[in-house]
Amino acid sequence: MNISKRSVALQASPIRKLFPYANEAKKRGVHVYHLNIGQPDVETPQVFIEAVKKSDFSVLAYADSHGWEPLRESIAAYYHRIGLTYETEDIIITNGGSEALQWAFMICCDPGEEILVPEPFYTNYRGFALPYTVELKPIPTRLENAFALPDDATLEAQITDKTRGIALSNPGNPAGVVYSKDEVCRIAYIAMRHNLFIIADEVYREFCYDGQEATSFGSMTDALDRIILCDSVSKRFSACGARIGSIASHNRDVINAALKLGQARVCCPTLEMIGAKALYDLEPDYFIPIRERYERRRNIMIDALQKMQGVLCEKPGGAFYAIAKLPVDNAEKFALWLLNDFREDGKTVMLAPAEHFYQTPNQGVDEVRLAYVLNTDDLSDAMRVLDSALKQYPGRFLR
Numbered sequence: 154m155n156i157s158k159r160s161v162a163l164q165a166s167p168i169r170k171l172f173p174y175a176n177e178a179k180k181r182g183v184h185v186y187h188l189n190i191g192q193p194d195v196e197t198p199q200v201f202i203e204a205v206k207k208s209d210f211s212v213l214a215y216a217d218s219h220g221w222e223p224l225r226e227s228i229a230a231y232y233h234r235i236g237l238t239y240e241t242e243d244i245i246i247t248n249g250g251s252e253a254l255q256w257a258f259m260i261c262c263d264p265g266e267e268i269l270v271p272e273p274f275y276t277n278y279r280g281f282a283l284p285y286t287v288e289l290k291p292i293p294t295r296l297e298n299a300f301a302l303p304d305d306a307t308l309e310a311q312i313t314d315k316t317r318g319i320a321l322s323n324p325g326n327p328a329g330v331v332y333s334k335d336e337v338c339r340i341a342y343i344a345m346r347h348n349l350f351i352i353a354d355e356v357y358r359e360f361c362y363d364g365q366e367a368t369s370f371g372s373m374t375d376a377l378d379r380i381i382l383c384d385s386v387s388k389r390f391s392a393c394g395a396r397i398g399s400i401a402s403h404n405r406d407v408i409n410a411a412l413k414l415g416q417a418r419v420c421c422p423t424l425e426m427i428g429a430k431a432l433y434d435l436e437p438d439y440f441i442p443i444r445e446r447y448e449r450r451r452n453i454m455i456d457a458l459q460k461m462q463g464v465l466c467e468k469p470g471g472a473f474y475a476i477a478k479l480p481v482d483n484a485e486k487f488a489l490w491l492l493n494d495f496r497e498d499g500k501t502v503m504l505a506p507a508e509h510f511y512q513t514p515n516q517g518v519d520e521v522r523l524a525y526v527l528n529t530d531d532l533s534d535a536m537r538v539l540d541s542a543l544k545q546y547p548g549r550f551l552r
């Protein structure tokens with residue numbers, strides 16, 4: 154029996170694929186600092202669990218395929234607070250932002266059609282696109298140029314008669330880029346000129362530093378019918394395990410298609426939707442100390458990286474990731490060596506090799522993505538350990 158070619162083509166998560174080696178290192182008594190995965194250590198607000206505890210029912214029944222209406226109302230109220238005009242009927246609840254994105258790819262494209270994505274991009278986009286045989290076409294952005302988007306002509310040269318949309322995460326994973334209002338407008342106008350959808354992945358919306366704010370694609374009023382806004386409670390409220398996301402659109406066809414996809418998988422988990430409503434009802438002040446906490450961590454990590462000999466790293470403006478170019482022959486080999494062969498005072502670090510965040514072959518082979526989701530003491534120590542590792546790595550390669 155053969156399984157389908159497309160299931161064979163599925164990639165294992167590059168963020169998770171080194172986990173068995175980390176587990177082995179831990180069994181050997183090594184302390185592993187996880188810089189590889191965006192699992193925030195911020196406490197999930199207690200209101201989530203309190204709302205679940207207070208819920209009162211005799212049967213835990215199926216929920217509406219649109220999602221629990223009070224949660225959709227709370228998300229609409231949250232959007233209104235940040236100046237966006239999505240109403241309850243424009244919002245469908247999904248199993249995490251991941252399902253929202255997967256649906257968005259499916260809704261925009263027939264098999265073989267294309268979505269443009271600035272690379273490096275969140276590597277799971279591949280896993281979202283592949284089941285629907287959607288082709289991801291990279292728009293190259295590079296570390297040496299602070300991952301800035303190319304000019305309109307370069308960008309538009311990538312558009313073919315098969316291109317159906319542009320997908321972007323803003324603030325971005327993996328490079329932490331925050332697109333300026335100008336860039337967001339530019340993308341919106343390109344989409345309008347070429348009749349493309351915009352899949353706007355804004356799950357890190359609140360995590361912008363240095364006094365910046367992310368411009369939401371949902372504020373591009375001339376383009377609203379082509380914008381598919383994907384959101385999630387995972388990072389916003391440090392509730393990754395709740396698996397609650399949403400898709401919002403002013404385009405009725407998009408919402409109707411999303412509803413049919415929702416009906417096909419029946420509904421999202423009821424208790425998590427109850428908890429998620431309490432999260433979306435939090436005052437906007439909730440984000441202030443969290444943002445400050447991430448900003449402090451970013452500064453510690455980037456200052457340390459920029460002092461390491463041979464390391465190239467731009468200060469990212471948002472999310473909680475950075476890409477760094479390392480003085481190594483191959484970042485994946487280095488990441489494996491860190492887990493298998495290295496320890497400093499009984500400690501090592503786990504990194505995500507960045508090659509898998511690029512679609513263009515041989516890009517990012519000496520780059521890693523680092524997530525700053527550790528407390529400041531651990532993060533400083535992780536940087537000390539990484540610096541020492543880079544000095545000892547046999548495949549060290551100074552440009």
Ligand SMILES: Cc1ncc(COP(=O)(O)O)c(C=O)c1O
Pocket residue numbers: 191248249250251252254275322325326354356384385386387393396397398
């Ligand atoms: C850019 C981006 N989009 C979407 C997601 C998916 O989030 P979730 O499915 O946990 O809501 C993630 C998770 O890491 C992400 O980094």
